[in-house]
Structure formats: structure tokens, C-alpha cells
Amino acid sequence: MLYYYDPSYILIIIGIIITLFAQMYMQFTFQKYQSIGSKIGITASQVAYKILQENNITNVELGRVSGNLTDHYIPIKKKLNLSDSTANSSSIASIGVAAHEVGHAIQDNRNFFPVTLQIQIVPAVGFISKLSMPLIFIGYLLSIVELFELGIIAFSTTLVYQIITLPVEFDASRRAINSLREMNILDEGELYGVKKVLTAAALTYVAAVASTALQILYYTSKISNRDRRR
DSSP states (O other): OTTSOOGGGHHHHHHHHHHHHHHHHHHHHHHHHHTSBOSSOOOHHHHHHHHHHHTTOOSOEEEEESSSSOOEEETTTTEEEEEHHHHTOOBHHHHHHHHHHHHHHHHHHTTOHHHHHHHHHHHHHHHHHHHHHHHHHHHHHTTOHHHHHHHHHHHHHHHHHHHHHHHHHHHHHHHHHHHHHHTTSSOHHHHHHHHHHHHHHHHHHHHHHHHHHHHHHHHHHHHHHHHHHO
16 A cells, blocks of 8 residues: 555655666676776785785785675674675776775774764664564554654664765775775776776765655655645
């Protein structure tokens, strides 16, 4: 019943379009610069190791993960996983992605506040967000406004987490570009490509924020519409 068509459903559609566009742009940009090899000729894994060494970070394990663009850093485990498409590649795109993930390791090592905050709230956000959809659905179905509103508040924790993620991602990219430049791993022309790739990646996080905000606005409109019908 919650998802029957009405004019406000356009908010959900806009959110989906924004997300799909950001993902497609990311894939296009990555593939473009993945085909351009770096002049230095070393792999992304080697670059990651060099940057970690340069920053005196010796407690981070370099690992592998299957897939494409599944690269990630796990602060609790101090583990940096590079994907199959990144690890052994010496392309501009792969080196940029690897350096970005090392940027997260540097943040963790330097106790960058947004990362510390992320780590602290992840368990709570994960638990609360799982409750949001049942609360929203049951509240709407049974016309229990208070339950519906509680579901929206619970879902909003996801938006809060996504907003906190933005400065984390932007800062990791900044650290990546600075490291690649200062260590003379890439020249300015190559760094231009890295910036393009990392900007495209950042847009996926911005799109996620916009999509979640639009979804919250949609749910909120359900309450407003119901109040007007009374």
C-alpha cells in the first residue's frame, strides 16, 4: 500500500535516476583511465605499500578482494583490501583508487574525527536502520502515525551516516592526490586523470545522500497528505 502510485512518488524516481547516473558516470570514468597506464609502471598494490611506508604506517595489512571497484579499508581490522581489477594494474585509475584507500588508512592512523565518529556509530546505525522499514510499513498500514514517524526518524540515521561519510571520502581523495604528487609517483597530467576518477567516485556518495533525503521527503509527504485528508 505504501508504494502505490501518487504524484509524490516522483521523489523516489528522481533519487533512483540520480543514483544510476552517478554509478554509470563512475564506471565510465574508471574504465577510461583504467586503459591508460602510468609512466612509473608499478602496480597499485606497490603504490599502496609505498604510501603506507612513507607515512610510517606498519600495522595495516594489504589484502585482496574479488570483484570490480570493491576496494575498501577496514579500520577495526587495520586491513586494506584491493579488488582484482585494481591490485595488479598499473593504470592511472587503479593507482588513484589504491591511493584513496590508503588515504583512509592515514585518516585512521591520524585519528581523523569523522572516521572515529563513523566507527562509533556504525553498530547503532546498522541496528536502527534495519528497524526503519518495518516501522514505516506497519505504521502506514495500520494508520499509526506515531509508529510511521518513528520509522522515518530511524531511517534518517542512514542519512546522518551518509553525510558524515562525505568529508571522510573527500579527505581521503585529497590525501591520495597529495601523496601521489609529493612522492613523485604520478605527474600532473596523470594526476588530472586521478582527480577525475576520484571525483566520479565522490559523486556516488553525494548521490546516495540526495537519494536518501528524497526518500525521507517522500515518506514525510505521506504524513502531510494524510493530515490534509482528515
